[in-house]
Amino acid sequence: MKVIYRYFGVPVPVLTDEKKEIEIGIGSTIDELMNVLCADMEEASSEMLQKATFLVNNIGAKRETVLNDNDEIIILNPIGGG
Amino acid sequence: MLGGYAGKMLFVNLSTGELRDEALTDELAEKFIGGYGIGAKVLYDMMPAGADPLGPDSVIGFVTGPSNGTNTFFGGRYSVVHKSPISGGWNDSNSGGYFGPELKKAGYDAIFVTGISDKPVYLWINDGKAELKDATHLWGRDTKQIWEDVKEETGKPKLRILAIGRSGENASLISCAINDGHRAPGRGGSGAVMGSKRLKAIAVFGTGKIPVADPDRIKEINKRVGATLKGSPIGKAFGAMGTGSTTPASALSGDSPVKNWGGVGVLDFGVENVHKVGSAEMDKYKTRKYACSRCPMGCGAEYEVKDGKYPIGKTDRPEYETSAAFGSTLLNHDTASILKCNEMCNQYGLDTISAGMTIAWAMECYNEGILSKEELDGIDLQWGDGDAIVAILQKMCDGEGCGAILANGSAYAAKKWGKGEEFLQTACGIELPMHDPRFAPGLARTYQYDPSPGRHVKGGLGSLQMSGAEPKDKYDYSGTGEIDLQLTTHQEVLNTMGICMFGEFVSPEGVHREYIEALTGLKFTDEEKYVTGFRILTMRHAFNVREGIKPSDTYISPRAVGKPALQAGPLAGVTIDTDQLARNFFEAAKWDMETGKPSKDILKELGNLDNVIEDLYGVAE
Ligand code: SF4
Numbered sequence: 063m064k065v066i067y068r069y070f071g072v073p074v075p076v077l078t079d080e081k082k083e084i085e086i087g088i089g090s091t092i093d094e095l096m097n098v099l100c101a102d103m104e105e106a107s108s109e110m111l112q113k114a115t116f117l118v119n120n121i122g123a124k125r126e127t128v129l130n131d132n133d134e135i136i137i138l139n140p141i142g143g144g
Numbered sequence: 145m146l147g148g149y150a151g152k153m154l155f156v157n158l159s160t161g162e163l164r165d166e167a168l169t170d171e172l173a174e175k176f177i178g179g180y181g182i183g184a185k186v187l188y189d190m191m192p193a194g195a196d197p198l199g200p201d202s203v204i205g206f207v208t209g210p211s212n213g214t215n216t217f218f219g220g221r222y223s224v225v226h227k228s229p230i231s232g233g234w235n236d237s238n239s240g241g242y243f244g245p246e247l248k249k250a251g252y253d254a255i256f257v258t259g260i261s262d263k264p265v266y267l268w269i270n271d272g273k274a275e276l277k278d279a280t281h282l283w284g285r286d287t288k289q290i291w292e293d294v295k296e297e298t299g300k301p302k303l304r305i306l307a308i309g310r311s312g313e314n315a316s317l318i319s320c321a322i323n324d325g326h327r328a329p330g331r332g333g334s335g336a337v338m339g340s341k342r343l344k345a346i347a348v349f350g351t352g353k354i355p356v357a358d359p360d361r362i363k364e365i366n367k368r369v370g371a372t373l374k375g376s377p378i379g380k381a382f383g384a385m386g387t388g389s390t391t392p393a394s395a396l397s398g399d400s401p402v403k404n405w406g407g408v409g410v411l412d413f414g415v416e417n418v419h420k421v422g423s424a425e426m427d428k429y430k431t432r433k434y435a436c437s438r439c440p441m442g443c444g445a446e447y448e449v450k451d452g453k454y455p456i457g458k459t460d461r462p463e464y465e466t467s468a469a470f471g472s473t474l475l476n477h478d479t480a481s482i483l484k485c486n487e488m489c490n491q492y493g494l495d496t497i498s499a500g501m502t503i504a505w506a507m508e509c510y511n512e513g514i515l516s517k518e519e520l521d522g523i524d525l526q527w528g529d530g531d532a533i534v535a536i537l538q539k540m541c542d543g544e545g546c547g548a549i550l551a552n553g554s555a556y557a558a559k560k561w562g563k564g565e566e567f568l569q570t571a572c573g574i575e576l577p578m579h580d581p582r583f584a585p586g587l588a589r590t591y592q593y594d595p596s597p598g599r600h601v602k603g604g605l606g607s608l609q610m611s612g613a614e615p616k617d618k619y620d621y622s623g624t625g626e627i628d629l630q631l632t633t634h635q636e637v638l639n640t641m642g643i644c645m646f647g648e649f650v651s652p653e654g655v656h657r658e659y660i661e662a663l664t665g666l667k668f669t670d671e672e673k674y675v676t677g678f679r680i681l682t683m684r685h686a687f688n689v690r691e692g693i694k695p696s697d698t699y700i701s702p703r704a705v706g707k708p709a710l711q712a713g714p715l716a717g718v719t720i721d722t723d724q725l726a727r728n729f730f731e732a733a734k735w736d737m738e739t740g741k742p743s744k745d746i747l748k749e750l751g752n753l754d755n756v757i758e759d760l761y762g763v764a765e
Contacts, residue, residue, distance in 0.1 A: 070393035070418065072381040079392070079419060107377050113612030115397050115714070120410040122398075122714030136415070140393035141378055141649070142579055142600075142610020 063088050063131040065095065071114065071139025074107040081134075092116050092135065093125040099137075114139045146173050147357035148210030148663035150253045153186075154274055156267060158341050159200055159259030163274050168253050174666060175752040178209035178253065179640035180236035181680040183225030184687060186256055189755065193690045197229040197333070198315060198340035205256045206247070206306065206346065209642025210663045212437075213248030213354045217366045218647025219659075220245055220437035223639070224329035226337045227691075230317050230553055231572040234595040234687040235332035240436035240644055241324035243348065246304040250350030257343060266307075266345040268298060271352065279344040283313060286491035287322040290345055300349045307345035308335045309493035314543040315339045316551035318498035318575075322490055326444075326460040327436075330495040332574060332596065357665030365658050369651045370440055379441055379650040383433075386443040387464035387646075388423035394464070395421065395472040398583040398715040399610065402472045403527065404504040405569045405580070405703050408713030413472050420479050421471035426461060429483070436644065443646060447483065454484040454534070462486040462496075465600075468578035469500025470533065474507060478530025485537050492541040498553055501575035503536055505554035506546075509564040519561070521545040571700045574598035581722075582706050582715040584609035585618055586628060589725040592700040594632075595684035601645055603635025604628050605725075611649075621724040625732030628725070633677030640680055678733070679750040682742050686756040689740045695726065696738070 064085055069077035077099065086095055100108035116123045117136040129135070145151040145168070155164045168182075176182045183205040195201040204226040211219025222244025228235035247255070251272035264279040282290050287309045295301050304324060311319035312335030319335025320328050338344075356362060373379040381389040394400040395409040395418045402409045409418070419425050429449050435442030445461040462470075462482060470476060470485045489496045503525075509515040510525045517524060521539060523546075525532045539547025549557045555573040558564045569576050571591040577600040581588035586605025594602045605628040609618045638648060638656055641663075648656070660668045668676075702708075706719035730737045734746040741760050747753045757763075 068415075070396055071390055072377050072393075073385075073389065074377055106375050110377050115612065117396065117410060117714055120713070122716070136396060136410070138393045138397040139612075140390045140397050140399045140610075141381070141387075142394075142399055142584060142607070 065129050065131070065133045065135060067095065067135040067137060069137045071137070072110060072141060074111065075103060077137065086129070090129055091125065092118070092123060092127050092129065095129065095135065096125070111139060146170050146664040146666065147355055148214060149173055150248050150251050150352065150354060152252050153254040153256065154252050154269070156255065156257045156276070157259040158257060158261040158265065158343060161276060163276070171752070173210070174664070175676065176680060176683070177637065177640040177676060179207050179223035179238065179642055180225050180684065181636070181640035182254060183207040183223055183236060184234070184680060184683040186254070187225055188683060188687050188690070190256065190258070191227065195227065197227040197232070197337060200260045201258065202227055202337060203256055203258045204334065204337045204341070205254060207254040208244045208248050209640055211642040211659065213245040214356050214663060215359065215362050215366065215438065216643070216659050216663065217369045217438055217440055218644040219642050220439060221639070221642045221644055222247065224321060224334045226334060228332040228574070229336050230333050230555070230574050231597055233572065233597070233691055233693050234684050236596050236684070237320070237329035237331045237334060238601070238639060239323055239327045239329040241327035242437050243304045243306050243323035243327070244642060245437040246348045246350055248350070248354055249352045250348045251352055255346065257341060260340065261342040264342045264344050266294065266347060267343065269346070269348045270298070270300065271350050282344055284310060286310070287493050288325045288491060291325055294345065294347045298347065303347050303349040305345055305347045307493070308338045309491055311335055311492045311494045311541060311543070311551060312339040314551065316494065316540070316543060317556060318495045318502065318551065318553045319493050320495045322493050326490045328490070328495065330497065331599065335493045356663050358662040361662035362659065365655050365662060369647070369655060372652050373440055373650040376650040382443040382646060383441045385423035385427060386445060386461050388426060388461060388467050391422040391464050391467045391471070392418035394468065398580055398713065400468040400472045400578055401569070401576070401580050403475050404473060404508045404567060405576070406508070407475070408710060409472060410713055413475055413477070417477040420477040421467045421482065423461065426479055426483065430461065439644065441646065441650065449480070449483055452480050454480050456484055456487045459483060459487045460490065465578045466496040466500070469497050473500055473504045473578070474533055475528040476530050476533055477528070481530025481534050484534050488537055488541055494541065497577050498575040499537060499540060501569060502540070502550050502554040502557065503533055505564065505567050505569070506536065506550060506557070508567045512567070514564050515561070519546060569701045569704055570598065572597035572698050576701070576704055579606070579610055580715070581606070581704055581720055582710070582718045585621070585720045586624065586725065588700060588705045588720045588722040589628060589729055592698050592722060593695065593726050593729065595681070595688050597698065601635070601639065602632060604632045607631060607635070619718065621721045621728070623728065624725055625728030628729050629678070629732040630674065632681060633674050636677035636680045637673050675750060679752060682747070682750055682753065683756070685735065685740070686742065686753070686760070690759055694738070694740050695730070
């Protein structure tokens with residue numbers, strides 16, 4: 063199936079706020095999507111993305127949330143405290 | 145004297161013109177570190193309970209930490225302490241730049257000012273020599289212009305200055321002092337306190353060296369910090385784009401408040417608009433990057449806005465708090481207006497958070513038909529209208545018409561106009577900062593119950609949750625007391641030693657305890673760090689208890705804690721059990737939830753709080 067994702071947060075390689083499409087297996091979770099996206103990332107960045115929060119179709123979601131075809135996922139990684 | 149200190153404090157009485165040096169004792173330095181730790185101890189002893197924050201008995205302190213003026217990385221922050229004319233209780237705020245380190249090099253760890261001058265004055269400290277100078281001719285100058293003027297009249301082009309602008313002169317309750325032209329100890333009304341004393345500025349110049357116990361160890365720790373910083377994505381982001389690097393993410397995640405805390409980022413502000421309030425967009429104006437004293441990261445930047453509707457010329461990159469306060473909170477994605485508001489607040493000396501939030505309150509009142517266009521002097525204050533925001537802020541800066549009311553903050557305005565209280569978003573009268581407790585629930589306890597209410601720089605459980613690092617469900621309110629207290633005491637140490645909290649994001653764990661050892665020569669174990677942080681927190685809290693402020697007198701606006709809960713977006717359905725969080729914290733700290741009093745046992749255990757025991761319990765054994 064195909065999902066759309068975009069990213070807002072501490073800049074990391076590959077992820078940007080532009081919409082991108084990706085093919086993932088039917089019934090994949092956000093966690094599985096993140097594993098694919100972080101596969102070639104340096105450790106510090108992928109570690110930081112462990113703390114990301116997610117919206118699926120503008121509703122809050124968790125890593126274990128199961129994705130559906132055409133879902134739009136927003137990956138958020140703000141830094142609090144500033 | 146311990147390493148890391150200049151060894152001297154300056155006491156100024158503006159009513160009599162007396163200036164007096166006093167040695168900083170090792171005991172005071174060891175037990176209260178610096179910044180608002182020493183500040184709380186001195187103010188508690190010096191200032192009578194019940195003093196009018198804007199009256200002659202009120203004391204305002206400018207206090208450095210042991211890291212200021214040394215080689216310690218991220219060690220550029222000092223504190224301003226006073227009683228807040230807004231909350232009526234304890235107030236501390238801190239600021240970076242170069243003022244704190246320069247004050248140390250000029251020979252002083254701290255300055256405490258009391259009394260009221262009969263004419264405007266500024267305090268000039270030139271390499272150990274302090275004097276009061278007439279500032280009648282400088283009254284009315286903005287915080288940038290006065291820097292140039294004082295450089296010229298003293299013949300010291302390298303001096304540093306902390307000054308109030310016209311807002312402080314008018315004793316606007318949300319005004320603040322500004323140092324280095326753009327850094328602000330912003331919260332709680334430091335500008336009003338200085339203005340009420342007719343103290344226009346403090347200018348400092350120094351060439352002294354601050355002795356430290358083990359300079360080689362500091363170098364070695366710096367090396368380790370530098371190495372972690374190099375590999376840190378946060379370090380890279382802040383170094384390149386400052387705190388505004390993640391403003392868009394905060395607006396969407398629910399971390400930033402939206403539409404006076406009643407909206408939802410993804411729905412009301414819009415995914416396509418968020419980038420306009422972040423550095424990625426604003427940095428097209430960047431001309432150079434800058435940093436505070438001894439900061440290897442440098443989150444600041446100079447901008448130049450040459451054209452457009454607000455050609456403000458040289459200015460500074462807005463911090464996250466400012467971009468959110470004038471951005472998502474007002475549904476405003478007009479970048480030019482945000483830059484203009486930032487510059488106006490810096491020049492006039494207004495707290496950007498309180499100014500933006502006060503406008504948010506007025507905007508909601510106007511849009512709900514509670515405030516009329518006439519009451520707002522004809523300004524059509526629609527959500528997201530950048531030009532209307534600039535127009536109303538100008539009125540606040542000038543203290544004219546409705547601006548004379550709004551310049552005292554939203555709580556004051558609601559009282560004065562006798563309406564709109566339901567739309568206030570404050571903690572104990574102070575406008576809430578730009579991190580939403582519904583996103584990081586521990587903040588609810590901090591905002592309401594910290595001795596300085598409404599602060600995002602006080603550590604605690606909320607700080608862990610903001611960065612997504614809490615291991616358990618953040619909405620599970622059981623057993624939070626110990627960790628909340630631990631993290632708060634940790635931040636007390638960091639803040640009072642003068643370290644920037646962003647430094648911690650990119651430093652190996654535990655280095656700040658090591659820095660204290662290397663600076664002072666004292667052994668500083670984890671246990672000592674905890675007790676010292678706890679003592680400082682308790683000292684600040686005791687100031688409020690002595691003022692008669694009970695926990696039940698404190699409050700946070702209900703909307704900010706999910707009463708009622710949002711109906712949509714990532715934080716839909718969240719209501720925070722602030723009472724439970726507070727009970728957990730007070731129990732862990734052994735503070736009485738009803739009277740606020742720290743138990744006699746904990747006061748004794750923490751030590752060096754005999755006068756507090758005497759005031760609260762009658763006898764110090
Ligand atoms: S990170 Fe930013 S605020 Fe902190 S010390 Fe460095 S320049 Fe100053």
